[in-house]
Amino acid sequence: MTKHLSVVLPVHNEEKNIEHLYNELKESLKGIDYELVFVDDGSVDRSYFIMEQIASHNTHVKVVKLLSNYGQSTALAAGCDHATGENIVTMDSDLQHDPKDIISLIEPLSKGYHVVCGWRRKRGDSFVKKGMPSRFANFLVNKMLGIKLHDSVGGMKAFTRRVVEVVPMYGDMHRYLPVLAKWKGFRITERPVKVRERRAGKTHYKFNRLFKGFLDLMTVKFFISYSTRPFHIFAKIGFVSFMIGFCIGLYYVILKVFFGVYLMQEIASLILSVMLIVLGINFICFGFIADMISFDAISSKKRKVYLVEKVV
Incomplete structure (x- = not known):
């Protein structure tokens, strides 16, 4: 009732x-x-x-x-x-x-x-x-x-x-x-x-x-x-990481190619640039995966997070 x-x-x-x-x-x-x-x-x-x-x-x-x-x-x-x-x-x-x-x-x-x-x-x-x-x-x-x-x-x-x-x-x-x-x-x-x-x-x-x-x-x-589009947040983080890495790499490439300037920290900076670019791509890919998981979760059955011993 x-x-x-x-x-x-x-x-x-x-x-x-x-x-x-x-x-x-x-x-x-x-x-x-x-x-x-x-x-x-x-x-x-x-x-x-x-x-x-x-x-x-x-x-x-x-x-x-x-x-x-x-x-x-x-x-x-x-x-x-x-x-x-x-x-x-x-x-x-x-x-x-x-x-x-x-x-x-x-x-x-x-x-x-x-x-x-x-x-x-x-x-x-x-x-x-x-x-x-x-x-x-x-x-x-x-x-x-x-x-x-x-x-x-x-x-x-x-x-x-x-x-x-x-x-x-x-x-x-x-x-x-x-x-x-x-x-x-x-x-x-x-x-x-x-x-x-x-x-x-x-x-x-x-x-x-x-x-x-x-x-x-x-x-x-x-x-x-x-929650419904987690890709948005991961894409933003990934894009920022990608652009920072890209700009660092581009800066040192321009110095080397156009001005013939070689800096001691160039190798380390280029490695950092590549890592940031790869990290950015990973975040964007992770965002796609999170979006798919979110879509699947929305349509899934609600799961309880407790156990009942007795109801009187």
Whole structure:
């Protein structure tokens, strides 16, 4: 049976928050046809046991237990794969996202929008540890990818089923889902959401996620610009390498043939010239091969990157 709304919640060691979160969700979603999809991402505490107990007494709750800790993007992908809702909301399970915001978040979906980002306008968590890095990340996303949102990298989002069927989620790509969705032609907007202080447990946020996030941002930039035609980027690199090598070689040939000038570094420079020309040709050929691989990948079947141990 298809539910109107699926709320996907990745969980990793949140035993002190799950029951309270469930009660808040149940209260906030009264009168709505919904399901809750908890995804246990390799928790080592009692998180799965608590979720299993909740699911055994409530038909609105589904628990997906992953075999290992795959990371948030993969957990979200697993949850979306097992969700049956026409619309999907993703949110954190640490109680920092307020379930009361779900109703306002999904409202634009009924007006033709496909993705709604939760704009963390007022934050209850640490500005230095989370607020400032998030603002910097949003600044980079807006500048590099040309998206005009206050907050596109937050964890609380709403989107239609069609979006997750089209947009891939791996690595930390869930943060850039709005950007990838916009690139695919989906309509995106945002709504203000609250960010509360963590009620219990420890944050899983680490500053090295900034570096990983930047690498993923570069991947998204490359993906958007060249995913369907990788030949373009390799051809540019190859052409530059070829022209530098050609110009170096031509310079020394002109000196030798027309002016009779012989330089000691001529041999080494000519070798460098030939290497750059060959490298340029290789890049161009590699671009052709990458184009063929890309074409084949586009038509291939989507492959899952996780293993499910149990679904209850």
